[in-house]
Amino acid sequence: AQFMRYIDWILTVPLMCVEFYLILRAVGAKQILLWKMIGYSLIMLIFGYLGETVFRSQSVLFGVLSTVGYVGIVYEAWFGSAKKLAVNSNDPKLLGAIKALGWFVLAGWAIYPSLRA
Secondary structure: HHHHHHHHHHHHHHHHHHHHHHHHHHOOOOOHHHHHHHHHHHHHHHHHHHHHHHOHHHHHHHHHHHHHHHHHHHHHHHOOOOHHHHHHHHOOHHHHHHHHHHHHHHHHHHHHHHHHO
């Protein structure tokens, strides 16, 4: 079950990060934003998987390392370059889309571990 969950996430989470980039590309997002977001998602997923499966006795350490990726994505959405591009665009629809994605990441991903038990 864990393996299949991570197979799903290794596809869907980076795709959501690509969505941030594609939405913001029209207002000047650089590819570095795309690669940062994908990098954060890979950190989150790889360390999370390793902590749940291979290094269970060190799951707290791997959970902390995984959280670094999560926090990176949340930071970009709420305070980083993704947020700044949306604010500087002066486009309320764009800002609304980035806020929605930011809330999805912050709230949706934060509560997910408690829902899968």
